[in-house]
Amino acid sequence: MSNKQRALRAGLLTLTVSLAACANFSGITPQAQPRDAASLGLAGSDTGTAVAAQWWRAFGDAQLDRLETQALESNPNLKLAQARLARARAVIETAESANRPQFNGSLDLTHQRYTKTGAVPAPLAGSIQDTGTLQLGASWELDFFGKNRAALDAALGSAQAAQADAQAARVLLASNVARSYFQWLRIQDQLAVAQRTLSQREETLRLVRQRVEAGLDTQLELRQSEGGLPDARQQMEALQEQAALTQHALEALVGKPNASLGLEKHALAAIKNVAIVPVIPADLLGRRADVAAARWRVEAGMKDVANAKIQFYPNVNLVAFAGFSSIGTDRLLQSDSQQWGIGPALRLPLFDGGRLRANLRGKTADLDAAIESYNATVIDAVRDVADQVASMQSITRQQTEQRAAQQAAESAYAIAVQRYEAGLGNYLHVLNAETAVLAQRRLAVDLSARALDTQVALLRALGGGFQAEAASTTVSAIQK
Structure with a gap:
């Protein structure tokens, strides 16, 4: 494991512990007692x-x-x-x-005209293209708490x-x-x-x-x-x-x-x-x-x-995806169209208005x-x-x-x-x-x-x- 990865894990752990300390449910306790x-x-x-x-x-x-x-x-x-x-x-x-781990698959095919005045560069700007994405996704919520x-x-x-x-x-x-x-x-x-x-x-x-x-x-x-x-x-x-x-x-x-x-x-x-x-x-x-x-x-x-x-x-998930994405459906399944990703996802509500x-x-x-x-x-x-x-x-x-x-x-x-x-x-x-x-x-x-x-x-x-x-x-x- 590289020094950068170790630093990232230490940072995530420190952030998790410090944010968890913000959890405040004091003063909310049951008042009733069951009869025996x-x-x-x-x-x-x-x-x-x-x-x-x-x-x-x-x-x-x-x-x-x-x-x-x-x-x-x-x-x-x-x-x-x-x-x-x-x-x-x-x-x-x-x-x-x-x-349990969750798996899902998706296929998106789009016939689209790209704007000439947006962020899309030439030669796509102003052209009409077919785009496609074929992808398998996975997530696993780690029930730490x-x-x-x-x-x-x-x-x-x-x-x-x-x-x-x-x-x-x-x-x-x-x-x-x-x-x-x-x-x-x-x-x-x-x-x-x-x-x-x-x-x-x-x-x-x-x-x-x-x-x-x-x-x-x-x-x-x-x-x-x-x-x-x-x-x-x-x-x-x-x-x-x-x-x-x-x-x-x-x-x-x-x-x-x-x-x-x-x-x-x-x-x-x-x-x-x-x-x-x-x-x-x-x-x-x-x-x-x-x-x-x-x-x-x-x-x-x-x-x-x-x-x-x-x-x-905090809510911690492991998220991963792998698949193909291309402009032009004829190249969708080529090796150059491969894409994948994996990593943790951390969610913690900080200010929820008392929800x-x-x-x-x-x-x-x-x-x-x-x-x-x-x-x-x-x-x-x-x-x-x-x-x-x-x-x-x-x-x-x-x-x-x-x-x-x-x-x-x-x-x-x-x-x-x-x-x-x-x-x-x-x-x-x-x-x-x-x-x-x-x-x-x-x-x-x-x-x-x-x-x-x-x-x-x-x-x-x-x-x-x-x-x-x-x-x-x-x-x-x-x-x-």
Whole structure:
């Protein structure tokens, strides 16, 4: 290496260091701090309450399994989340390309008249000539300060967040399908009770008419009995409306019209209850896809801030070109038309009117927003699980009391039937006793449906089978 080349390199290095010292991003720092598990009362050992990926199979209902499979294959909202993930993967590939050498080729052919009064000398001045350039160019940005690495890390964080979003959409879809299906079964059970209520009121009206004809009741009792029929029919109509709307909701979730037409009606009691430990697990924040997505957005925001700081430092490129250039295309490929060049290129913004500081301030604000969004998500996650646990425990106690009340009502009904069969009471007493039984059956159906609905909600709140490792593996595979 000659003395001139050494001097040039030393000069470039000195200039780079001195100009880099001018980078000034002091005073721009994030203000928000992410919440950890300990601050949320989640410190301690894990309780082993991991949720299976296909948790709905634990309910033991083949119809539900089929609906879940169809929904996860066809729902457009899930496909939208997957499209966003594909877009995030493309951003990773774009960021990765910045670290690789870039090559380009060009061919320019021009038929041109040269001015007589310009800088072009004779004999070209005033003449019409054909010019041509055939050239191959190359450039390679030397990522001395990690700008491209930071951009790639930010893209990876965004892809991880998109992957977690897709998983969150899957969890939400699966839980909504299960909850809608259990709601449909609840309505079918309530329709059966409503049908018996209507039959009971028809029998009551028939008996009251007989008693009025016998002079044992008045028109008041008759009118009261007649009013019970339209009320019972209205309840049945309302339940049928709910059933239709629930079927439409199921079909929208599944993504297939008429998907609910082949559903068979069976009692809620045939559905297995899923045993769930009624405590908030210590590793809750690692199980939920929405929390994982928020956390990865924080990671991406941190890399964006790092990238914004690196913009203050020099940008160094190696640039090279080689090709042919001539006046007269017939000589374009001759050896005398060869041209080439190679050398470094250094770029450093000195006075940008505060553009870089404004960009850094904006990225820092985005990071603060991402951190606060993460904090809100984790607080909501803990509240969500706590709510479902409280509801599940309360419903269990309510079911215990309801079963006792229903047992007492059915005992009273059995006594009324025995008295009627022994000639010690009239049939109205039997019907009145059955009214209490029907009321308890309606309550039992509602509580059973609420119990299943709460189990689904708790399974979703506990992560719904989200696998953070799978999400990381998927994004890691993109880089290979």
